[in-house]
Amino acid sequence: MRRERRSLVEVGLPVLVIAVLVLVLPLFIPAFVSSLVTKMMIYGLFGMSLNIIWGYAGIPSFGHAAFFGAGAYAAGILILRVGVSNFWLNMLLALVATAIIAAILGVPAFRVFGVGAGAANPIYFLLATIAFGELLSRLAIALRPVTGGSTGLSGIPEPDLGLGFEMTSGRYYYLVFVMLAVCIYIMYRIVNSHYGYALRGIHDNERRMQALGYNTWLYKYTSWIVAAVFGGVAGVLFAYYGGTLVPNNLAMVTSDIAFLLVIMGSTTTFFGPLVASVVYVGVEYLASLYLPDRWPLIFGFMFVLTIMFMPDGLGVWILRGWRRLIRGAAA
């Protein structure tokens, strides 16, 4: 991957414009739309967290919902069963739980990374990660007293920030925005650090990185945990957003959303999944209005059309257009 020196205008301007837009948006749009935007931000974070391992380290995990759901369930259980009401404490504990689960599942997962396939063809790894999400969702069904069984958890209250004001869904929008901004900043720093470049190196040529003395297993394993933790953040935000959790939040149905976001947003751009999330949530909303019975069909076709006609993803397309615009204006 080429390292490009980006000018302040090229990166800073769109970030600033979009941030301001998102901040003032709730003043002009009805409440249900801003609730959709909240969902876009949460799913966008979910997709971007998967992109850390898929796009940068080249590890296509197909069970990312395991971590999204683990974070969400951990938060839900802490609120409803343990009685932790503070949002920040809850977030912290849920992320620790997610990291532990990722650390445990990562050991068998990276045993097979490359087995029967080689790093370029991680079939076994894909199969293993699919099974992880299913395993966790079955655990959520089986542990009825804690997780509510197949009906799941419901009645998660609005978050208590400990700042002395009442939380509403309108204010939750801003909380999600702040969390998303912080996570994006941290993820951006991670993928553009020495560590992030090592991950890209592993993606391109793992043998070479090993020859250079990198412990590539450790890099892959830790990036898996990092991605899981950010997926967990999205999960916790999702738990407060909907107030209801079901075992499917851990299962393949939810993982499928994450990798649709990554593949549609393009694996080679940092912000791609966020763009894809806007499209995805929009289409999902329209489908729920007009064609609720055919939603799986539309969802499926989004995968097929992306792979067949837009394999690079929306992100690359937007980035190319933007660069042309900027360079054209400068020249």
Place this chain on the structure above:
Amino acid sequence: MNQALVTGLNGLSYAFILFLLAAGFSLTFGVMGVLNLSHGALFVFGTYVGLQVIDSLSYFWLAIILSAAALAVVGFLLYYVCLKRLYNRVPEQAVLTIGLSYVIANVVLWIWGPRAQIAQTPEIFAGALKIGALSFPIYRVFICGVGLLVLGLLWWIQDRTRWGAIIRAGMDNKEMTVSLGVNYGLVSTLVFILGIALAGVAGVLGAPILGVYPSMGDNLILLSLIVVVVGGTGYIQGTMLGALVIGLVDTFGKAYIPDAAMFFAYIIFLAILLVRPSGLVGRKVF
């Protein structure tokens, strides 16, 4: 003891259904490196086609043939239109076929409705085989027979025929095989179609045992990927061994420890990943 024997037969017949389902899945990715995650949804589609034939024409054998034929056509289209241009790009194949499985499941729901279908055991196989005090349903014995037949056939093709030799050579080194003048593209296309057609056979055979509903594909694709990982890829006997282990463990688990049964397959799966990641009889392909 008697109960255990009957459960054993149930487990065996379940294992053979799993084998027929997973064989196609394993063939396509063991031989061609194509990960077809819509295999489960295609299985369901084939089953519905078969049940429709039984409903309107009431020929059991015709149902099996037509179901296999319908899936062969769909499989051919899938391979030629989509998968062929995704050679060696496994994550893309997986994404595409997962999307397709949503599409297929929803089309099945659209055509045949959301209700679970009741499949009758064909009349010739109704009743039970009595050995002493034990009675075994004839249909389950029949399933084991068909499963053994297919296993034997595939094993023979793999080890004793020119085709099998081409397939094995292609697994080791595709470029070398092609450069020897072998039409590897034709062989691998036919293998792909054969694998999907087998899913159609499994669907019609398994319908009276498994019960049929539009979303059953999700669960079946998971089971078949567990079977394939446990057994190991590249050899047909590996898939059979994996199916036997998972089928028997699942059936005995459900009979004796129903609360924990749904975890056994996953526990075995994790243990295999940790101890012997290439599977029980698998070898390292690619």
